[in-house]
Amino acid sequence: MNKLILTTAVLALAAGGAMAQDVVRMGTEGAYPPWNFIDDNGDVAGFERELGDELCARAELNCEWVTNEWDSIIPNLVSGNYDTIIAGMSITAERDEVIDFTQEYTPPDPSCYVALSDDVDVDGGIVTAQTSTIQAAFVAEAGATLVEFATPEETIAAVRSGEADAVLADCSYLQPIADEEADLVMLERNEQIGGGVGMGLRESDADLKAKFDAAISSMKDDGSLNALIEKWEVASTF
Structure with a gap:
C-alpha cells in the first residue's frame, strides 16, 4: 500500500513537471x-x-x-x-x-519622426530613439546626434522637454500620440528600415x-x- 502511494506520488510529480514544461x-x-x-x-x-x-x-x-x-x-x-x-x-x-x-x-512598418515643429532638421539635429532598436541604429549610422532611452515614453518626454529635436520610432506607435497631443507634429519624412x-x-x-x-x-x-x-x-x- 505504501509502495502504491509512493508510486502514485512520483507519477503525480512527473505529470506536474511535464505540465510545467508544456507551458x-x-x-x-x-x-x-x-x-x-x-x-x-x-x-x-x-x-x-x-x-x-x-x-x-x-x-x-x-x-x-x-x-x-x-x-x-x-x-x-x-x-x-x-x-x-x-x-x-x-x-x-x-x-x-x-x-x-x-x-x-x-x-516592415515604416519609421516616422515626431517633433515640436515641422521644420526640424533631423539630419543635423538631436534625434532620440529607444535603446537597442533599429531606429537607434539607423540614427547612429546616419550621422545625427543620437540620444537613447530605455522606454518609448522617455523618448517622447525628451522631445517635449527640448532634450531632443525629434523622436524616431514605428509610425504605428507615434501616429496616435501625434494625433492626441497638440504640441507634437508628425513629420512628412519617414524611413524604411529593418525587416x-x-x-x-x-x-x-x-x-x-x-x-x-x-x-x-x-x-x-x-x-x-x-x-x-x-x-x-x-x-x-x-
Whole structure:
C-alpha cells in the first residue's frame, strides 16, 4: 500500500513537471501600444496579445504572458526567463546571430519622426530613439546626434522637454500620440528600415519555431492575420 502511494506520488510529480514544461512563456515589453501594453486590469493587451493567444490556440500550446524591459529582452530569452519574444521586434541580421526568428507576422512598418515643429532638421539635429532598436541604429549610422532611452515614453518626454529635436520610432506607435497631443507634429519624412516583425526564439527551440511558423502561415492563408493587422493598425497588410 505504501509502495502504491509512493508510486502514485512520483507519477503525480512527473505529470506536474511535464505540465510545467508544456507551458510556453510569451515574453513581451508591455509598453509599446498598439503592439503591446498593459491594460487597466494589469494584463498584457494589444495586437500581439491577441495574435499570440490565437497562435497558441492554433498550435495547441498552453501559453502564459511575461513582461520584460526592452533593453534586456533578448538576453533574458537566451537565459531561459521565457520561451518567445513577441514584442514588435523587427527581424535583423544582427539579432538573428543571437536568436532565431519565425517568419514575419507583419510586413516592415515604416519609421516616422515626431517633433515640436515641422521644420526640424533631423539630419543635423538631436534625434532620440529607444535603446537597442533599429531606429537607434539607423540614427547612429546616419550621422545625427543620437540620444537613447530605455522606454518609448522617455523618448517622447525628451522631445517635449527640448532634450531632443525629434523622436524616431514605428509610425504605428507615434501616429496616435501625434494625433492626441497638440504640441507634437508628425513629420512628412519617414524611413524604411529593418525587416518584418517576427517572434524571437532560442536557436535550440526548432520544434517550437516550427509550430508557430505553421500557425502564422494558417492565419495568413485564411485572412485572419490581415484582419488583425487592420484592426490594430500596426502595419500594412500582406
